[in-house]
Amino acid sequence: MENTKTLAKLDVGQSGTIGAINAPKEIKRRLMDMGFTRGIKVSVVKRAPMGDPIEVSLRGYHLCLRNEQAENLVLR
Amino acid sequence: MKTLALIGNPNCGKTTLFNQLTGTTAHVGNWPGVTVEEKDGLWRGHKVVDLPGIYSLSPYSPEEKLSRRFILDQKPDIVVDVIDATNLERSLYLTSQLSELARPMILVLNMQDLLEKEGIKLDEKQLSQMFGTPVVSISASKGIGLDGFTKVAEKLLADPHAPSCPIFAPPVETCITRLIEDDYLHTIPVGYPPRWCAIKLLERDELFRTHMPPVPERLHKVLDRERTELEKVFNDDIEAIIIDQRYHVAERVSKACQIKLKSEDRFTLDTILTNRILAIPLFILIMAGVFFLSIGIVGGATVPLFEKGILVLRQSLTTWFAQLGVLPFLSHMLVDGIIAGCGSVLSFVPQLIVLFALLSILEDCGYMARIAFIMDRMMRDLGLSGKSIIPLVIGTGCSVPAIMSSRTIEHPKMRRLTIAVTPFIPCSAKLPIFSLMITYFFNNAWYMAPLMYFTGILAIMLTGILAQALDTHKENNAFIMELPRYQVPTLKNTAIQTWDRTKGFLLKAGTTILLASVVIWLLQTYSFSFMEVEAEKSMLSQIGKFIAPIFKPLGFGKWQLSVALLTGIAAKESIVSTLSVTMQGQPFSLLLTPASALSYMLFILLASPCIASLSAMASELEDRKLFFLTILWQTGLAYIVSLVVYTIAKGVF
Numbered sequence: 001m002e003n004t005k006t007l008a009k010l011d012v013g014q015s016g017t018i019g020a021i022n023a024p025k026e027i028k029r030r031l032m033d034m035g036f037t038r039g040i041k042v043s044v045v046k047r048a049p050m051g052d053p054i055e056v057s058l059r060g061y062h063l064c065l066r067n068e069q070a071e072n073l074v075l076r
Numbered sequence: 077m078k079t080l081a082l083i084g085n086p087n088c089g090k091t092t093l094f095n096q097l098t099g100t101t102a103h104v105g106n107w108p109g110v111t112v113e114e115k116d117g118l119w120r121g122h123k124v125v126d127l128p129g130i131y132s133l134s135p136y137s138p139e140e141k142l143s144r145r146f147i148l149d150q151k152p153d154i155v156v157d158v159i160d161a162t163n164l165e166r167s168l169y170l171t172s173q174l175s176e177l178a179r180p181m182i183l184v185l186n187m188q189d190l191l192e193k194e195g196i197k198l199d200e201k202q203l204s205q206m207f208g209t210p211v212v213s214i215s216a217s218k219g220i221g222l223d224g225f226t227k228v229a230e231k232l233l234a235d236p237h238a239p240s241c242p243i244f245a246p247p248v249e250t251c252i253t254r255l256i257e258d259d260y261l262h263t264i265p266v267g268y269p270p271r272w273c274a275i276k277l278l279e280r281d282e283l284f285r286t287h288m289p290p291v292p293e294r295l296h297k298v299l300d301r302e303r304t305e306l307e308k309v310f311n312d313d314i315e316a317i318i319i320d321q322r323y324h325v326a327e328r329v330s331k332a333c334q335i336k337l338k339s340e341d342r343f344t345l346d347t348i349l350t351n352r353i354l355a356i357p358l359f360i361l362i363m364a365g366v367f368f369l370s371i372g373i374v375g376g377a378t379v380p381l382f383e384k385g386i387l388v389l390r391q392s393l394t395t396w397f398a399q400l401g402v403l404p405f406l407s408h409m410l411v412d413g414i415i416a417g418c419g420s421v422l423s424f425v426p427q428l429i430v431l432f433a434l435l436s437i438l439e440d441c442g443y444m445a446r447i448a449f450i451m452d453r454m455m456r457d458l459g460l461s462g463k464s465i466i467p468l469v470i471g472t473g474c475s476v477p478a479i480m481s482s483r484t485i486e487h488p489k490m491r492r493l494t495i496a497v498t499p500f501i502p503c504s505a506k507l508p509i510f511s512l513m514i515t516y517f518f519n520n521a522w523y524m525a526p527l528m529y530f531t532g533i534l535a536i537m538l539t540g541i542l543a544q545a546l547d548t549h550k551e552n553n554a555f556i557m558e559l560p561r562y563q564v565p566t567l568k569n570t571a572i573q574t575w576d577r578t579k580g581f582l583l584k585a586g587t588t589i590l591l592a593s594v595v596i597w598l599l600q601t602y603s604f605s606f607m608e609v610e611a612e613k614s615m616l617s618q619i620g621k622f623i624a625p626i627f628k629p630l631g632f633g634k635w636q637l638s639v640a641l642l643t644g645i646a647a648k649e650s651i652v653s654t655l656s657v658t659m660q661g662q663p664f665s666l667l668l669t670p671a672s673a674l675s676y677m678l679f680i681l682l683a684s685p686c687i688a689s690l691s692a693m694a695s696e697l698e699d700r701k702l703f704f705l706t707i708l709w710q711t712g713l714a715y716i717v718s719l720v721v722y723t724i725a726k727g728v729f
Contacts, residue, residue, distance in 0.1 A: 021316070026136060027554045032319040033132035034556060035166050038312070040323075046346070049355045050453040053555060059165045062559040064449045066456075069554050 007042060007056065008070035015043030016075035023072035035059045036073060078122045078233055079150065083143055083174065084158035085167055086129030087560045089186040091115075092216040093158060094126040095572055120226070122233075125152065131166070133173040135282055147177050151267060154180050154232055161185040161198060161213070162561065164334060168326035171207065172242045178269040180236040181209045182228055188215040190561070197335040206329050208240035217566045241271055242325035247309050248317065251278070251302045260295050264288055278303060279315055345562050349443065355450045362443070363469045366434045370473065375427030375504070382423030390415055413597030418590055422582075428477060429578055431470070435481065436573035440565035445557060452555055458540030459547070461485055461555065464494040468536070471501035472529075475689040476581060479696050487553065493543055495696050496706045499685040500535040502528050505648035509680055512652055516664050517673040528681055535682055535713060596646050616642070630679060630715070631672025631722040641680070648686050671725035675718040682714035 010016055018040050021028045035058055036042070045062060046055040052067045082090045098117030115126040127146060128139040135141045147155060157174050159167040174181060185191075185198060204211040210228040214221030243249060255261065255274035264273055265288075276283055277291070277299060284291055291299075303314045310317045348354060390411050397407035438444055444466065452462030463485045471478035478498045485491040502510070507525075514524045599616040603609040611617060620639035627633055627641075640654040659667070668676060684690065684707045697703045 025315075029132075029134060029136060029315060029319070030554060030556055032316060033134065033169070034558075035169070035323065037316075037320050037323045046350060047352070048350070048450050048453060049352050052453050053449060055350070055449065055559060059163075061163045061166060064452075064555070064557050064559055066452070066555045069556060 005075045006071050007044070007073035007075060008054070008067045010044045010075075012044050012046055015041055017041055018073055019076035020074040021072055022074055023069070027069065027072065031065075031069065031073065034063060035061075042073070078153040079125065080119070080122055080154045080156055080229065081125045081127055081146060081150075081152035082156045082158055083127045083147070083170075084129065085131055085160060085163070085170060085558075087558065088129065088158050088160040088163075088167065089216045090126055090129060090158045092566075092569060093156075093184065093186065093214070094124060095569070096216055096219055096222060097124055122153075130170070132170060133177075144177075147174075147179055148268065152179060153236065154182060154229060156182050156184055156229075158184045158186055158216075161187050161191045162194060162196070164198070165323075165326050165330040168329050169322055172322045172325045175207055175209070175239040176241050176269060176272040176275065178238040178272070180232050181207075181239045182225075182232060183207060183209050183211045184225065185211065185213045186216050188213045188220060189218055190215075190563075195336065199333045199335060203329065203333045206332065207242075208237075217563075217569065242322070242329075244321040244325070247306060248321055251306060255298075255302070258295060258298070260289075260292060275318060278306075279318055346446070346559075350446050350450055355446075359447055359450060362438075366431070366438070366469075370427045370431035370434060374430045375424070375473075378426040379423050382419070382426075386415065386419040386423070389419075408601065409594060409597060412601075413594045414590060416593065416597075418586070418593055424474060425578065425581070428474070428581055429574060431473060431477060432577045433570055433574045435466075435470070435477075436570050436577075437565045439573075440563060440569060442560045442562045445559050448557065449559065456555075457544075458537060459490070459493055459544040460497075460540055461487060461490045461494075461553075464490060464497075467494055467498045468501055471498045471503060474503050474505070475499045475501075475685050476692045477577065479689060479692040480577065480580065482696060489547075490553070492697055492699070492702060493540065495693055496543075496702075496709070497536040497539050499689055499693075499710060500532045500539070500682060502532055502681055503648070503685075503689075505686070506680060508649060508652045510677055512655075513668075513673045513677050517668065517670045528677065531678065531717075532681060535717075538713075539709070593646065596643055596650075627679075629722075630718040631675045631726070632668065632679075634667050637667055637676065641683075644680065644686065646687055648680070651680065670729045671722055674725055675722035678721055679714045679718040682710060682717060684710045684714075 005016070007016065007018075018036055018038055020038070021031055021036060023031060040058055042056050042058045044054055045057050048054070048064075053064045054067065054070055055062055055064045056070075082094055084090050094115065094117065097119040117124050117126075125146070127143045130137070130140050130143050133140055133144050135144060146152070155174055155177070157171050159171065161167075171183065183203060185200070185203075191198065198213070200211045200213060210232055212221060212224045212228045214225055244252070252271060252274045255277060256270045261270045261273060264270070268288075273288075277295075306317055307314060310320070312320070349358060351358075393411050393415070394407065397411070444463070447465060448462030450462070451465045455462055455464050464482070467478040467482045469478075470481055475498055478501075479495050482491050482494045482498065485494055506528075510525060510528055514520060518524050596616070599619065600611060600614050601608060602615060603613050604615055604618060616639055617635055619642065620635035623638045623642070624633050624635045627638055632638075636655060636659060640651045643654040644651040655664070655667075685693075690707070693706065694700075694703050697706070
């Protein structure tokens, strides 16, 4: 798992395409409801002053999530 | 009377539209068994219900369950799907789910003004065709397009029809069609649309375990087979497949309806406000500004004015009542009890109005979400959320609005912990006691006041860490939050929100405080045999002498000090006045030493707050047991800290 590319590993300004969501059922549902579905492009807009949480942009809007959840989002 | 239900994503402008439609008739109400707040009001003789903002109709949060149940069980005549037009794709994801509930629906494209600024045009006709619903463009905050809404709504009420459901990929559609034909689907209650039921059956929705006729074993087998087949085709779990299909529909519709005229990089305030280096200093600066403007400038100017006004009122009323020959008992109770007690609380209203207005502006413009974003990491270790920082800052003024502002924290556990720790931040009413003690016993040492704040913060940290350690049901506290676009707040909305909160405060002052003032006055004026006596022999002093031994180990066993603590329950400001009255000019050194003064200050800082905060805590915690546990913890901690500090300080001073 160490080498899996996840959303959490992206630098600010980089973007990636969601490949899979490895999260507990409820959080996976939550993330998908917010628009994190397979094949969707997500870019990292900013990190909070202490490096966590991160702000991302997808489907034309912005949201923030903790690194812990960003680790669940595996990129293609 | 018909019912219209407003539904949509959080922050899409539902409440703005609701206020536009219902005017001043809006009032807050609760639905049975659900603690999530929702409002209803009147519009042209019809009932309008403002449902909580949701992203999805999956039954994972109380809000989602409530909205779904409302539409299915209450069967509103029209579902008004409010859509943030600048965020079409994600909004249509919810629309695709709503359309399956088969209630007559209107799509309201809100934020038309922002859309034009972003250079986007939406094809209403196309959208209307794709969902089979009327579509109307409005700008709720500017009040544009409301006539169009009225026209469309009246027409749909006269000729109601269900929207058309979005079509999924062929394998999913085939599967749904097969399920709809199943005999079981004919046994479900009328009003539950078969297509929606088929999809929910596939998704293993809890509805079929709780609210529906039992699913036959035969159908379970069919469902298992269908699921396995679909999961093989799409290489994902069934829930994900359905969500994916819905988003495909949203993408398709949004692509067909959205015409981008021009696209340019907008400068956003976030370049500065959530800047890695500037974010936290700016946050402190902004909060200090809010604080300084409301409590410092407005409070500083109005509180003395009110105090003078109340004094004049009391004097003239006393003379007037004497001339009229009013019973002294009634006259005293009104003047020395009610007016003195309620007056001291009402004198805070002007600064609260300013505070509420500034906070509503911060909420409206979108900065609150940014505060949560930048502070989340720090608060997380304490079991709190980024949003907890807001009540803590407001608490330096008064715990009552602070506790009320914790409503913006969605997670119940975090919200309750925030409410429980907010009173540890010394409010402005505790400052007079501290300054009295610091002047008298500590020679105005500069570090004493900051030390009190620091102790309060330490108590919050201790509570947070302890609550974390004792929490046996650790939840996966995902922090997923939309960062909305910045908006210029409208005067109308700010006014409505400010008045709403001020009204709540006034109501509490008129009930709890009124009662407490009368009780304290009665106890202070009468002896146990109901004779009018001096304060020395009153019930209050008797009670004081009775409690005093409890505080002896802490260094303040004199009855005057205990009574002052008691009157402090009504309002912390009265501790100083009670002490002055009971001492009648004798020096405070007869009561306290520097060591016991420090212990007294710490006890007042940490022990359970005044009655107004207590009642705010009780109503916001919504849990009697938790409420008493919180008071016990606050008072218990105060006792232990004072005991330890007094024991040590006795040796030092």
